Amino acid sequence: MHNSFQGWSKLNLNSVACPLDCYDTCEAVYEDGKCKPNKKHPTTGSKLCVNFGHLLNETVLEQPFFNNESLELDRALSMLVEKLKSSEAQNVLYYKGSGNLGVMQSAPKAFFASYGATLTRGSLCDGGGGEGLEQGRGKVVNPPIENLLNADVIICWGRNFSVTSSHMYELVKDKTFITIDPIKTDMAKKSALHLQINPKTDDELALLLTRFAYMNDLEDEASFQEYASGADWFFDLAKSRPVVSYEATTGVTLKEVTTFMEMIQNKKVAIMVGLGVQKYYEGATIMRCIDSFAAYIGVHNKEAGGLWYLSDSMYGYEKQFLATPKKRVDIPSVNFADYEVVFIQGANPVISAPNTKRVIEGLKKSFVVYFGTTFNETCEYANLIIPSTMFLEKEDVRISYGHEYKAVSNKVREKTTQSITEYELAQYLCNAFNLPALKEEQSVLEYYRNTTPERSHILESFEFVEEADIVHLYEEKEEHEYYLITAKTKKCLNSQFKTDDNVYMNSSCGINEGAEVTISSSYGQASFILKHSDDVKENCVLIYAGAKNVNHLTSHKSDEASFSAMYQEVLVTVELS
Numbered sequence: 001m002h003n004s005f006q007g008w009s010k011l012n013l014n015s016v017a018c019p020l021d022c023y024d025t026c027e028a029v030y031e032d033g034k035c036k037p038n039k040k041h042p043t044t045g046s047k048l049c050v051n052f053g054h055l056l057n058e059t060v061l062e063q064p065f066f067n068n069e070s071l072e073l074d075r076a077l078s079m080l081v082e083k084l085k086s087s088e089a090q091n092v093l094y095y096k097g098s099g100n101l102g103v104m105q106s107a108p109k110a111f112f113a114s115y116g117a118t119l120t121r122g123s124l125c126d127g128g129g130g131e132g133l134e135q136g137r138g139k140v141v142n143p144p145i146e147n148l149l150n151a152d153v154i155i156c157w158g159r160n161f162s163v164t165s166s167h168m169y170e171l172v173k174d175k176t177f178i179t180i181d182p183i184k185t186d187m188a189k190k191s192a193l194h195l196q197i198n199p200k201t202d203d204e205l206a207l208l209l210t211r212f213a214y215m216n217d218l219e220d221e222a223s224f225q226e227y228a229s230g231a232d233w234f235f236d237l238a239k240s241r242p243v244v245s246y247e248a249t250t251g252v253t254l255k256e257v258t259t260f261m262e263m264i265q266n267k268k269v270a271i272m273v274g275l276g277v278q279k280y281y282e283g284a285t286i287m288r289c290i291d292s293f294a295a296y297i298g299v300h301n302k303e304a305g306g307l308w309y310l311s312d313s314m315y316g317y318e319k320q321f322l323a324t325p326k327k328r329v330d331i332p333s334v335n336f337a338d339y340e341v342v343f344i345q346g347a348n349p350v351i352s353a354p355n356t357k358r359v360i361e362g363l364k365k366s367f368v369v370y371f372g373t374t375f376n377e378t379c380e381y382a383n384l385i386i387p388s389t390m391f392l393e394k395e396d397v398r399i400s401y402g403h404e405y406k407a408v409s410n411k412v413r414e415k416t417t418q419s420i421t422e423y424e425l426a427q428y429l430c431n432a433f434n435l436p437a438l439k440e441e442q443s444v445l446e447y448y449r450n451t452t453p454e455r456s457h458i459l460e461s462f463e464f465v466e467e468a469d470i471v472h473l474y475e476e477k478e479e480h481e482y483y484l485i486t487a488k489t490k491k492c493l494n495s496q497f498k499t500d501d502n503v504y505m506n507s508s509c510g511i512n513e514g515a516e517v518t519i520s521s522s523y524g525q526a527s528f529i530l531k532h533s534d535d536v537k538e539n540c541v542l543i544y545a546g547a548k549n550v551n552h553l554t555s556h557k558s559d560e561a562s563f564s565a566m567y568q569e570v571l572v573t574v575e576l577s
Contacts, residue, residue: 017409023402030412061387089116097347102396107426113323120331127564128283143306150304151270159274184535198251199483203289220298234464268304279568288465316453332565336362355556387419503528526552
């Protein structure tokens with residue numbers, strides 16, 4: 001075990017867990033009125049990340065509002081009950097975001113399912129990739145951090161690892177890195193090799209790398225034959241077209257691929273896969289191609305290396321809040337106008353959901369209840385706003401999707417606002433509707449604090465992908481069109497904190513920096529201020545996730561396999577406003 005992991009105590013009564021939607025799941029210690037890093041926590045280390053700092057400086061909601069007028073919490077809760085009782089349950093939509101994470105956040109979902117409301121399915125984040133991994137291996141469980149520490153070479157495939165996982169990166173920053181990304185990210189600049197791939201060709205690159213692995217005797221047949229099937233079919237897929245044809249489509253040269261192979265030969269390899277590779281209609285299949293390449297070179301089921309994505313954080317745990325909804329709708333394609341009441345918990349769909357114009361039009365036609373810690377753009381369309389208690393003033397447990405360690409959050413100060421915790425609200429509503437009570441709060445918390453489930457990353461079976469029926473954007477792209485990239489930035493976390501609302505293009509674009517441009521897609525258009533960045537590939541436009549206008553350009557349709565969003569399944573044009 002790595003030395004820094006020794007002596008970590010989960011029983012620190014002053015510990016608080018960062019509730020943000022992030023791989024690292026930081027844990028702090030609250031001392032003298034300040035949050036300090038818990039140096040004993042395996043991944044947090046000696047400093048808190050930038051986003052945790054932003055979180056501590058946020059202005060929280062201090063009281064409820066109804067139609068922009070403040071009111072007492074008791075009255076706001078009574079109004080919520082009255083509205084729910086006067087509405088048909090199936091005409092009530094429960095819409096949960098991920099702006100505030102923790103196991104106790106699921107309590108309201110349990111109530112709304114019992115009440116009979118419509119719930120959502122799928123994801124605005126990682127759904128396609130998770131579905132692809134599950135199709136091939138049956139589960140989505142990351143290897144332990146120890147495997148990452150034992151790797152020689154780390155491939156960051158569509159993941160700006162040093163920014164999105166800054167604490168995990170600190171543990172391995174002296175390793176050799178390879179980045180595969182259309183953008184010259186911070187991680188790409190720290191890497192020994194950067195393959196600046198064309199968007200939505202990750203499946204083709206995985207097949208090309210498989211061909212080269214075979215030619216360089218890098219296939220680990222002895223390994224994958226122990227647990228996998230379909231390798232011959234996968235290799236037939238990989239050799240189904242000439243090697244040289246991949247250069248034009250992927251934008252990666254054969255010389256670069258040769259260098260890649262030289263760098264991983266006889267090395268222990270870790271692959272960190274990000275969200276960008278699966279933000280497409282066939283996102284699940286693209287992920288399966290990457291995972292199949294990883295299996296082909298023997299990355300899986302080893303004591304060093306492996307493949308990381310967003311792990312199923314609840315794998316191996318028994319659900320403490322049961323939710324069996326009578327009806328679900330796909331989260332990207334939900335039409336808010338179809339519902340009499342929309343209850344939004346910890347989400348900001350006006351900014352984060354695809355097809356912004358459709359979202360706003362729908363919210364205007366419904367009675368909107370917003371339940372969250374801070375005022376955001378969605379609150380502007382809310383009839384009733386109920387503050388949820390901020391993380392320092394309630395108990396919770398964070399189960400990480402980035403690594404195997406949890407972070408425990410204690411109540412380290414008393415409530416300073418007219419707010420209510422997620423558990424308190426759910427229990428209040430259960431009582432109001434004479435529904436079965438939830439499990440006792442402390443019982444739930446103790447279960448998650450004290451339970452360490454069996455979560456082996458070892459794959460008992462694996463099916464190589466045998467066909468990849470993918471329509472690539474380059475097949476449809478006109479010369480004047482660009483690929484849209486929606487990446488994360490260090491300055492904010494999706495729509496939280498100080499967002500970057502500009503558009504970035506390569507300086508060769510022919511438009512002066514600082515110009516106002518109109519970007520259009522088949523779904524809508526929006527105006528942006530142009531900034532030059534030669535980190536952006538010439539055929540791409542980069543607009544950071546959380547930018548106020550980016551989702552005017554994106555599709556509200558669901559992907560092929562996981563009922564999830566596909567933000568980058570779009571081509572755009574750019575012209576001066």
